[in-house]
Amino acid sequence: MFFRRILGLLLLSTAIPARADDGSQAWLRYAPITDTTRYATLPNKIVVLGNTPTDLAAANELQRGLTSMLGRPFTISHQTEDNTSAIVIANLSTLSKIFTLSGNKLPPESYTLGPKTEGASHRFIVLGADARGELYGAFHLLELVGTERPIPTKPTTGFPSSPIRWVNQWDNLDGTIERGYAGRSIFFDNGHVRSDLTRVHDYGRLLASIGINGVTVNNVNSDLRTLSSDMIVEFARIADQLRPWGVRVSLSVDLSSPQVVGHLPTFDPVDPTVIAWWQSKVDEIYKAIPDFAGFVIKADSEGRVGPSQYHRTPAEAANAVARALKPHGGIVLYRGFVYNNHLDYNDLKADRARAGYDNFHALDGKFEPNVVIQVKHGPIDFQVREPVSPLFAALQHTSQAIELQITQEYLGQQRHMVFLVPMWKSMLDADLRANNQGTPVKEIVEGKSFHQPLGGFVGVANVGLDANWLHHPMAMANLYGFGKLAWDPNLATDQILDTWTRLTWGNNPTVVATINELQRHSWHTYEQYTGNLGIGTLTNILSYHFGPGIESAERNGWGQWFRADAQGIGMDRTVATGTGYIGQYPPELAKVYENVNTCPDDLLLFMHHVPYTHVLHDGKTVVQYVYDAHYEGAATAQTYVPRWQTLHGLIDDDRYNETLKLFTYQAGHAIVWRDAVTRWFQKESSVPDKQGRVGNYPNRIEAENMTAEGYTPIDVKPWETASNSKATVCNQPTGCTLTTALDKPAGTYNISVQYFDFWSGKSKFSLDLNGQPIGNWIADDTLPPARAENQPNGDTSTRITFPNIILKPGDTLTLHGIPDNTEPAPVDYIEITKQ
Numbered sequence: 001m002f003f004r005r006i007l008g009l010l011l012l013s014t015a016i017p018a019r020a021d022d023g024s025q026a027w028l029r030y031a032p033i034t035d036t037t038r039y040a041t042l043p044n045k046i047v048v049l050g051n052t053p054t055d056l057a058a059a060n061e062l063q064r065g066l067t068s069m070l071g072r073p074f075t076i077s078h079q080t081e082d083n084t085s086a087i088v089i090a091n092l093s094t095l096s097k098i099f100t101l102s103g104n105k106l107p108p109e110s111y112t113l114g115p116k117t118e119g120a121s122h123r124f125i126v127l128g129a130d131a132r133g134e135l136y137g138a139f140h141l142l143e144l145v146g147t148e149r150p151i152p153t154k155p156t157t158g159f160p161s162s163p164i165r166w167v168n169q170w171d172n173l174d175g176t177i178e179r180g181y182a183g184r185s186i187f188f189d190n191g192h193v194r195s196d197l198t199r200v201h202d203y204g205r206l207l208a209s210i211g212i213n214g215v216t217v218n219n220v221n222s223d224l225r226t227l228s229s230d231m232i233v234e235f236a237r238i239a240d241q242l243r244p245w246g247v248r249v250s251l252s253v254d255l256s257s258p259q260v261v262g263h264l265p266t267f268d269p270v271d272p273t274v275i276a277w278w279q280s281k282v283d284e285i286y287k288a289i290p291d292f293a294g295f296v297i298k299a300d301s302e303g304r305v306g307p308s309q310y311h312r313t314p315a316e317a318a319n320a321v322a323r324a325l326k327p328h329g330g331i332v333l334y335r336g337f338v339y340n341n342h343l344d345y346n347d348l349k350a351d352r353a354r355a356g357y358d359n360f361h362a363l364d365g366k367f368e369p370n371v372v373i374q375v376k377h378g379p380i381d382f383q384v385r386e387p388v389s390p391l392f393a394a395l396q397h398t399s400q401a402i403e404l405q406i407t408q409e410y411l412g413q414q415r416h417m418v419f420l421v422p423m424w425k426s427m428l429d430a431d432l433r434a435n436n437q438g439t440p441v442k443e444i445v446e447g448k449s450f451h452q453p454l455g456g457f458v459g460v461a462n463v464g465l466d467a468n469w470l471h472h473p474m475a476m477a478n479l480y481g482f483g484k485l486a487w488d489p490n491l492a493t494d495q496i497l498d499t500w501t502r503l504t505w506g507n508n509p510t511v512v513a514t515i516n517e518l519q520r521h522s523w524h525t526y527e528q529y530t531g532n533l534g535i536g537t538l539t540n541i542l543s544y545h546f547g548p549g550i551e552s553a554e555r556n557g558w559g560q561w562f563r564a565d566a567q568g569i570g571m572d573r574t575v576a577t578g579t580g581y582i583g584q585y586p587p588e589l590a591k592v593y594e595n596v597n598t599c600p601d602d603l604l605l606f607m608h609h610v611p612y613t614h615v616l617h618d619g620k621t622v623v624q625y626v627y628d629a630h631y632e633g634a635a636t637a638q639t640y641v642p643r644w645q646t647l648h649g650l651i652d653d654d655r656y657n658e659t660l661k662l663f664t665y666q667a668g669h670a671i672v673w674r675d676a677v678t679r680w681f682q683k684e685s686s687v688p689d690k691q692g693r694v695g696n697y698p699n700r701i702e703a704e705n706m707t708a709e710g711y712t713p714i715d716v717k718p719w720e721t722a723s724n725s726k727a728t729v730c731n732q733p734t735g736c737t738l739t740t741a742l743d744k745p746a747g748t749y750n751i752s753v754q755y756f757d758f759w760s761g762k763s764k765f766s767l768d769l770n771g772q773p774i775g776n777w778i779a780d781d782t783l784p785p786a787r788a789e790n791q792p793n794g795d796t797s798t799r800i801t802f803p804n805i806i807l808k809p810g811d812t813l814t815l816h817g818i819p820d821n822t823e824p825a826p827v828d829y830i831e832i833t834k835q
């Protein structure tokens with residue numbers, strides 16, 4: 001027994017070869033599995049009864065996946081007489097070619113999987129309600145095999161939670177992507193749809209595998225050319241690529257299109273000429289794209305025009321467009337993200353969080369049945385922690401979809417690992433207690449709570465031309481998880497995560513356990529070292545929403561305020577003394593939030609203005625909690641690298657190295673965050689850290705304190721984003737030098753150099769010890785988001801670490817920097833820590 005176990009372990013650890021992988025296959029790698037015996041009952045023959053592109057896609061996918069994973073050839077046949085021992089792919093309309101099934105009732109897009117044995121014939125049936133259902137059934141079967149889970153022994157049905165399971169791409173026609181962090185658009189280039197749409201086809205496959213059935217291909221900040229006749233013909237090419245995967249195309253449109261594209265004197269939504277224009281435009285679209293899904297509309301928001309220009313309501317605008325789509329079965333997703341970004345900071349009653357509810361609740365019931373209000377999960381804008389939007393409970397006679405952001409806009413931009421499924425689950429499970437009844441958000445958007453006909457899930461996605469789609473291999477779990485939750489919001493986080501990990505990285509137990517553990521708490525960790533207690537993420541909101549830039553949120557019209565002063569911090573959103581926002585929630589929940597003692601700590605600063613010394617439920621003061629959370633979170637981020645290194649050799653080198661590089665970057669950037677936020681709180685509150693860590697860095701040598709040849713000190717803005725608020729820069733093309741004498745006791749150390757990496761240059765650095773090289777590197781900007789500003793600040797600050805350096809007292813450390821273009825080889829500090 002003992003020896004068998006040892007042998008088993010040996011086999012497990014050697015069984016999976018590390019093959020090269022650029023990540024492009026994501027969770028559809030179909031790597032060979034070790035134990036194929038349990039799938040021996042799956043016949044080698046696949047019989048597909050229909051012959052639409054989607055039927056064939058289902059058959060081809062099964063053939064491809066099963067052949068690869070099980071290591072035996074699977075063939076495809078269209079001959080119904082061949083089906084005696086076969087995997088049969090059918091749907092309710094093709095099924096009658098070979099047999100009937102009693103009670104043929106399957107909801108749209110659903111599937112039933114399972115064996116059907118009659119006499120000597122052994123069939124495994126993949127039965128879809130329709131062609132899409134077949135595809136989803138095929139992918140489900142492949143997922144079971146890929147994760148080495150049992151396949152059904154009796155018919156098992158899967159069906160989607162809601163009809164709307166879409167992604168919104170924020171791609172611009174010029175090929176850039178709003179909030180894109182993984183390369184240029186797969187859809188567009190240079191003002192047109194790309195000539196090579198191979199990646200779009202592949203994307204359709206990925207989306208279908210997780211049950212997504214719609215893609216809005218262009219930015220919500222829609223290009224005014226979108227509805228021109230030339231572009232419609234081009235969009236049809238995208239639709240052709242996605243159609244086999246059951247994914248329908250939709251477009252983001254600007255409400256001024258009747259005027260801008262149609263050359264009408266007005267775009268007033270109730271004007272008869274405008275109504276007629278929308279109808280003829282929609283008819284034109286359906287001629288080119290017969291399965292067109294509909295429009296997404298962003299209006300009266302962030303500089304987009306809207307119905308307010310004509311004193312019309314969002315309902316009047318949405319309905320005008322919806323009526324044109326109705327005869328074709330199309331829908332309008334009208335975004336609830338309508339707010340004034342010129343709020344008056346001095347008005348203590350002004351509150352951006354109120355906007356969604358204030359703009360829409362009175363319109364409840366006034367929308368056409370094919371209008372859906374698309375509501376961001378929180379009332380502000382995808383911050384690391386927000387309460388769920390109160391609008392969900394206010395629209396009881398209107399279909400709604402929840403908008404989640406797969407794109408990590410405020411959440412580390414796919415340079416930090418932040419697994420978002422736990423955050424989304426907390427939103428979907430949030431019970432608003434509308435009408436004093438259980439009304440979790442997931443049931444509201446499924447249309448169950450208020451009996452609405454439509455509804456569902458929209459994920460903002462920013463896949464790009466990067467081979468692995470989202471830049472960070474771990475970020476793909478968010479795309480996968482979004483699709484899975486849209487299909488079934490009741491799925492457990494761990495189930496989603498474990499399945500993704502196995503399909504993406506293989507079934508080796510060490511690999512699975514390590515990656516699951518890394519991902520599982522990564523949102524919490526990111527929250528710890530960025531914005532705590534509901535204050536907001538604390539990124540520089542006036543720049544790229546990436547690194548820290550704390551006061552950027554204050555004293556401007558954007559309304560992402562937290563109203564800090566020397567005494568206290570937080571937005572007073574109470575009904576009693578604040579903006580009244582809390583009163584937008586149904587009474588039971590409003591009562592919990594209104595009282596500072598019952599308000600959950602993680603939303604405290606979103607709901608209340610409190611002194612820094614306010615005591616939280618765990619007994620810590622607000623300010624000490626902020627210090628401790630930041631040190632704890634940053635410390636956890638330091639563990640990602642060593643934990644990842646335990647997987648060396650167990651996964652392919654390509655993805656291993658790529659992820660290692662990102663974790664190394666995240667570890668350094670978490671320290672930038674920690675120091676910025678804790679120093680800012682200490683300065684603002686004048687309350688010192690009980691543990692004396694904040695502002696006290698005994699292992700650091702500030703660049704401005706080193707002996708400089710050519711390097712000059714500058715002030716960094718905002719001040720909290722550099723150690724001692726200063727950097728040194730080199731403006732001599734031949735390079736500059738910083739030297740310091742060390743007084744470290746003899747021993748082995750890690751030496752980290754904290755420097756700034758701009759996208760505009762590739763400065764060269766080298767580090768010497770007593771004239772002997774330790775290492776050299778180029779600041780090539782591939783890690784901070786490529787478009788971060790050309791300034792030393794929290795966006796561009798990064799570090800490199802040289803481990804295992806043997807030091808003794810009296811050593812001399814020298815850093816050489818050679819600037820490039822407008823990047824002056826900027827340096828913040830050197831940190832020397834004992835191993």
Ligand code: GCU
Pocket residue numbers: 178179220221298302337381409
């Ligand atoms: C955020 C984001 C914008 C985007 C907007 C939206 O504000 O930063 O880039 O256009 O959301 O959702 O419309």
